[in-house]
Amino acid sequence: MTTLKDVADQAHVSRMTVSRVINHPDKVTDEVKQLVYQAMKNLDYHPNAMARALVNNRTQIVKLLVLEEMTTVEPYYMNLLTGISKELEEHQYALQLVTENSFEIGTCDGYIITGMRHEDYQWIKELKLPFVLFGENRYGYDFVDSDNKMGGQLGTEYAIKRGYEHLIYVGIDLAEPFEYSREAGYLQTMQENGLEPQIIRSDNHSTQIQSFVMEHWNDYPENTAFVCASDRLALGVERAILAQGGSLPDQYGVIGHDGVFLDQVAFPQLTTVKQEVDKMGGLCAKMLLEKIKNNNQVQGQCVIAPQLIVRDSTK
Amino acid sequence: MTTLKDVADQAHVSRMTVSRVINHPDKVTDEVKQLVYQAMKNLDYHPNAMARALVNNRTQIVKLLVLEEMTTVEPYYMNLLTGISKELEEHQYALQLVTENSFEIGTCDGYIITGMRHEDYQWIKELKLPFVLFGENRYGYDFVDSDNKMGGQLGTEYAIKRGYEHLIYVGIDLAEPFEYSREAGYLQTMQENGLEPQIIRSDNHSTQIQSFVMEHWNDYPENTAFVCASDRLALGVERAILAQGGSLPDQYGVIGHDGVFLDQVAFPQLTTVKQEVDKMGGLCAKMLLEKIKNNNQVQGQCVIAPQLIVRDSTK
DNA sequence: ATTCCGGATGTTATCGCTAACAAAATTGAG
DNA sequence: CTCAATTTTGTTAGCGATAACATCCGGAAT
Numbered sequence: 158m159t160t161l162k163d164v165a166d167q168a169h170v171s172r173m174t175v176s177r178v179i180n181h182p183d184k185v186t187d188e189v190k191q192l193v194y195q196a197m198k199n200l201d202y203h204p205n206a207m208a209r210a211l212v213n214n215r216t217q218i219v220k221l222l223v224l225e226e227m228t229t230v231e232p233y234y235m236n237l238l239t240g241i242s243k244e245l246e247e248h249q250y251a252l253q254l255v256t257e258n259s260f261e262i263g264t265c266d267g268y269i270i271t272g273m274r275h276e277d278y279q280w281i282k283e284l285k286l287p288f289v290l291f292g293e294n295r296y297g298y299d300f301v302d303s304d305n306k307m308g309g310q311l312g313t314e315y316a317i318k319r320g321y322e323h324l325i326y327v328g329i330d331l332a333e334p335f336e337y338s339r340e341a342g343y344l345q346t347m348q349e350n351g352l353e354p355q356i357i358r359s360d361n362h363s364t365q366i367q368s369f370v371m372e373h374w375n376d377y378p379e380n381t382a383f384v385c386a387s388d389r390l391a392l393g394v395e396r397a398i399l400a401q402g403g404s405l406p407d408q409y410g411v412i413g414h415d416g417v418f419l420d421q422v423a424f425p426q427l428t429t430v431k432q433e434v435d436k437m438g439g440l441c442a443k444m445l446l447e448k449i450k451n452n453n454q455v456q457g458q459c460v461i462a463p464q465l466i467v468r469d470s471t472k
Numbered sequence: 473m474t475t476l477k478d479v480a481d482q483a484h485v486s487r488m489t490v491s492r493v494i495n496h497p498d499k500v501t502d503e504v505k506q507l508v509y510q511a512m513k514n515l516d517y518h519p520n521a522m523a524r525a526l527v528n529n530r531t532q533i534v535k536l537l538v539l540e541e542m543t544t545v546e547p548y549y550m551n552l553l554t555g556i557s558k559e560l561e562e563h564q565y566a567l568q569l570v571t572e573n574s575f576e577i578g579t580c581d582g583y584i585i586t587g588m589r590h591e592d593y594q595w596i597k598e599l600k601l602p603f604v605l606f607g608e609n610r611y612g613y614d615f616v617d618s619d620n621k622m623g624g625q626l627g628t629e630y631a632i633k634r635g636y637e638h639l640i641y642v643g644i645d646l647a648e649p650f651e652y653s654r655e656a657g658y659l660q661t662m663q664e665n666g667l668e669p670q671i672i673r674s675d676n677h678s679t680q681i682q683s684f685v686m687e688h689w690n691d692y693p694e695n696t697a698f699v700c701a702s703d704r705l706a707l708g709v710e711r712a713i714l715a716q717g718g719s720l721p722d723q724y725g726v727i728g729h730d731g732v733f734l735d736q737v738a739f740p741q742l743t744t745v746k747q748e749v750d751k752m753g754g755l756c757a758k759m760l761l762e763k764i765k766n767n768n769q770v771q772g773q774c775v776i777a778p779q780l781i782v783r784d785s786t787k
Numbered sequence: 788a789t790t791c792c793g794g795a796t797g798t799t800a801t802c803g804c805t806a807a808c809a810a811a812a813t814t815g816a817g
Numbered sequence: 818c819t820c821a822a823t824t825t826t827g828t829t830a831g832c833g834a835t836a837a838c839a840t841c842c843g844g845a846a847t
Contacts, residue, residue, distance in 0.1 A: 158529075160833060171797050176835060186795065203579065207531060208833030210522040211802050214473075217522070218566045232547035232733060242569035251533045251566035254557035264518065363737055389737070396739055400714075418547060422678055422704070422734065424711055475803055486827050491805055501825070523803035527832050 159200040167196040179204060206249040218265040219245055219445060220253045225272030231389075233417035233434045234271075237291065240438025241269060248446055266449050269441045274333070287448035289441050289456070293334045299448070301440045301459045303432040305335045308463045309342020312384045312412040312430050315465055317350055319472050321382035321410050327366060327394060328386045330358040339386050339414065361386075363393030370397035379403075382410035382471065388419035391427050395470060410471040416463075425469035432463050474515040482511040494519060521564040533580040534560055534760060535568045540587030546704075548732035548749045549586075552606065555753025556584060563761055581764050584756045589648070602763035604756050604771070608649045614763070616755045616774045618747040620650045623778045624657020627699045627727040627745050630780055632665055634787050636697035636725050642681060642709060643701045645673040654701050654729065676701075678708030685712035694718075697725035697786065703734035706742050710785060725786040731778075740784035747778050 165172045170189060177185050178193040185193075196202070210217045221241065223234070242252050253265060268284065270277075271291035278296055281288070290300040309326075316324050326343045329336050340356065347354040357373075359366040370377070370393070385391040391413030398409045405411065405425055413420050416431025437459075444456045480487040485504060492500050493508040500508075511517070525532045536556065538549070557567050568580060583599065585592075586606035593611055596603070605615040624641075631639050641658045644651050655671065662669040672688075674681040685692070685708070700706040706728030713724045720726065720740055728735050731746025759771045 161835095162833085172833090173798080173835080174796060177796085180835075184795075189795085205526075205833050206579065207522050207525040208802090209835080211520075211526050211804090211833080212835045214802075215522075232550070235547070235549050235553075238550075238553065238569055239571050243571070246568055246570070251568045253561055253566045254553055255561070256554050256558070264521065364739060364741075367739065392737065419737065422707065422737070424679060424682065426679075473803095476805095477803085487803090488805075488828080489826060492826085495805075499825075504826085520803050523832090524805080525832095526803080526834090527805050529832075 158205075159202045160205065161202075163200055164193065164196045164202050167200060168192045204249075209249075215449075216265050217249055218251050218253055219442070220255050220265045220268050222255045222268055222270045223272050224270065224274065224277055231415065231417070232419070233415060233432070236417060236434035237271070237438040237441075240435030240440075241442045242438075243435075244439040244442035245446075250442075250446065267445045269445055287445060287453045289445045289448065291437065291441050293338065293458070293460075295334055299444060299456045299458065301437050301444065301461070302335065303437065303463045304460045305338035306342040306345075308414055308430040308432070309339040309344075309384070310346045311342075311463065311465045312414065313343045313346035315428070315467075316382035316384055316410055316412060316471065317346070317352070319382075319410065321380055321471075323355070323378060323381040324352060324384055325377065325381060326354065326356045326384050326386075327390050328356055328358040329361045329390065331361070336386060343384055359390065359393075361389055363389050363396070365393070366390045367393035367397045367400075370394055371401060374401050377409070379408045382412065384412050386414055388413035388415045388417075388423065388427055388429055391429065391470070392419055392423045395423055395425070395427070406470055406472040412471060416466055420466070420468070423470070428468045428471040429466050430463045431466045433461055437461055473520075474517045475520070476517075478515055479508065479511045479517050482515060483507045519564075524564075530764075531579050531581050532564055533566050533568055534757070535570050535580045535583050537570045537583055537585045538587050539585065539589065539592055546730065546732070547734070548730060548747070551732060551749040552586070552753040552756075555750035555755075556757045557753075558750075559754040559757035560761075565757075565761065582760045584760055602760060602768045604760045604763065606752065606756050608653065608773070608775075610649055614759060614771045614773065616752050616759065616776070617650065618752065618778045619775045620653035621657040621660075623729055623745040623747070624654040624659075624699070625661045626657075626778065626780045627729065628658045628661040630743070630782075631697035631699055631725055631727060631786065632661070632667070634697075634725065636695055636787075638670070638693060638696040639667060639699055640692065640696060641669065641671045641699050641701075642705050643671055643673040644676045644705065646676070651701060658699055674705065674708075676704050678704050678711065680708070681705045682708035682712045682715075685709055686716060689716050692724070694723045697727065699727050701729055703728035703730045703732075703738065703742055703744055706744065706785070707734055707738045710738055710740070710742075721785055721787040727786060731781055735781070735783070738785070743783045743786040744781050745778045746781045748776055752776055 161172045161175050165175045175193050178190055206217050245252055267286050268288040269291060270288055273290060273292055290298050293300055293302040313324060328340055344354050359369055383394045385394060391411050394411050398405055403409045413427040413429035416429045420427040420429040440459050448454060448456055476487045476490050480490045490508050493505055521532050560567055582601050583603040584606060585603055588605060588607055605613050608615055608617040628639060643655055659669055674684055698709045700709060706726050709726050713720055718724045728742040728744035731744045732749060735742040735744040755774050763769060763771055
């Protein structure tokens with residue numbers, strides 16, 4: 158394993174100079190810098206993260222707290238993780254997954270927190286280390302999220318464009334910002350188009366919304382589109398429509414939200430508002446590393462535009 | 473932050489003695505040990521993983537290589553990750569997720585590898601660091617997997633017990649050990665019960681098997697159970713049955729395999745052979761850490777019994 | 788020419804911990 | 818009660834890197 162010393166020897170400089178080339182390149186002559194770079198390349202030198210961690214009193218570890226129940230957890234978490242991990246890896250950081258609400262939170266440099274609910278803000282504010290939330294919040298904490306309002310708009314606009322006459326919003330029965338934002342997007346678009354909004358809400362379970370739609374089937378005339386707050390709900394709506402003998406996508410349309418996994422498992426495959434989850438993950442990591450570097454400096458709120466994916470559940 | 477020195481001072485011993493209490497407790501008097509333990513408790517001492525990593529030339533990082541395409545990736549990966557992470561955390565290890573086949577594999581102490589296909593064994597054998605595979609293999613590498621044969625048996629036996637007369641195995645069209653094992657379980661059970669086996673195979677996509685079953689609908693008399701190699705396939709079979717007007721679970725039965733997420737999204741919810749994925753993850757980690765500690769010593773093959781979960785897709 | 792200044796580089800100490808050796812304490816055989 | 822063998826504890830050095838200070842050097846000002 159090559160160390161600073163090896164590089165220093167080959168470049169005929171002191172170890173400190175090599176260290177400076179890495180950490181404060183501006184304080185070193187260009188000439189020397191080239192020498193050192195060359196030596197680093199020759200020897201395939203990579204700094205030892207642990208030694209660095211020791212002097213800097215850093216752990217080089219970021220914890221991801223998943224506050225949601227694992228059983229509820231949507232498959233997109235995997236994408237989130239990938240995004241986070243890729244970004245962290247580039248900066249010699251490792252990830253630790255924390256799922257149990259084990260408050261015995263060990264040593265690390267910062268947290269990415271996801272699956273927050275109201276009650277969690279209580280203890281979150283006690284945290285000493287830097288953190289970034291995945292998912293919008295209205296307490297001023299730094300976060301990354303999909304542009305949920307825009308998502309609501311995208312779906313609604315598309316349904317209108319495709320000529321559905323009645324647009325029903327199928328929301329998740331949760332008092333959380335992401336849900337409000339999606340609804341707001343729907344409402345705004347409806348208003349802009351002079352349409353009468355209609356909202357139903359349900360737990361985020363395909364079977365529950367399925368029964369609901371089947372029970373109220375008479376309320377939904379032909380040429381209705383269901384703009385759903387999740388793919389899971391959309392899946393249930395699809396099943397209800399098919400079970401009632403409605404035809405998809407001719408008589409009815411269904412638009413989902415999330416665009417990970419379920420949209421493709423559904424039948425017919427869902428037209429959906431896709432969130433760029435891995436990108437968001439990467440951004441979470443980037444923001445957190447920035448906070449760690451800059452003494453917990455506020456990073457602000459990042460909102461990423463979702464994308465409409467057209468498949469077979471709309472005409 | 474309390475260090476070895478603080479503990480040593482409070483216990484009136486040298487730093488080395490404290491270190492020994494932690495790493496070689498047998499080389500220290502019980503009396504002194506108690507003193508040290510007490511001091512550690514008083515000061516809430518936790519060893520600094522980075523310092524340790526530095527002297528031991530360890531990174532305290534394990535990489536998880538996911539060789540499958542992210543888009544194909546089953547949702548159970550999340551459970552796997554949790555299991556791995558929990559175990560690693562207990563031993564002060566962190567996890568790094570690697571999804572791109574970036575051979576530029578950085579520094580770590582060992583790998584957990586999942587999603588292996590034939591062609592991967594080529595380069596796997598070149599690896600210098602310890603590794604454990606998640607998923608059975610026939611090359612003698614250490615692995616952890618569900619008992620796939622037993623899974624095949626469980627599903628098949630249950631279908632027989634519930635009085636289905638025709639049992640059709642729906643396999644994944646892949647030449648991989650896990651698939652062979654599941655089929656073998658089915659075949660053996662069929663033979664033991666003097667029944668005629670019948671196997672169909674398909675890519676692991678719900679829509680593909682759905683069309684297949686619909687096209688061959690006449691081949692499946694009433695009172696047939698479909699024993700499937702995955703929940704994804706089972707989902708497609710369910711849809712085909714319902715689309716053809718067959719009744720579930722009276723006229724037909726469907727049994728899935730995996731038991732994560734999809735089984736609950738399906739309608740009717742699937743009777744399935746559930747793998748204890750998080751447990752398997754934990755075991756992977758445990759084995760790997762053992763290998764790391766013991767100079768890459770062979771750990772063998774661990775097979776974990778799956779469990780039949782009965783829900784609404786069987787009578 | 789001498790002094791002084793500031794930028795470039797080197798030296799030293801340190802982060803927290805452990806291996807290897809050294810010293811001290813205990814044991815027990817004669 | 819010795820003295821060597823053995824066990825228990827302490828001392829030193831070093832893992833790989835960096836911050837803080839020390840030194841060196843060339844050029845501007847005097």
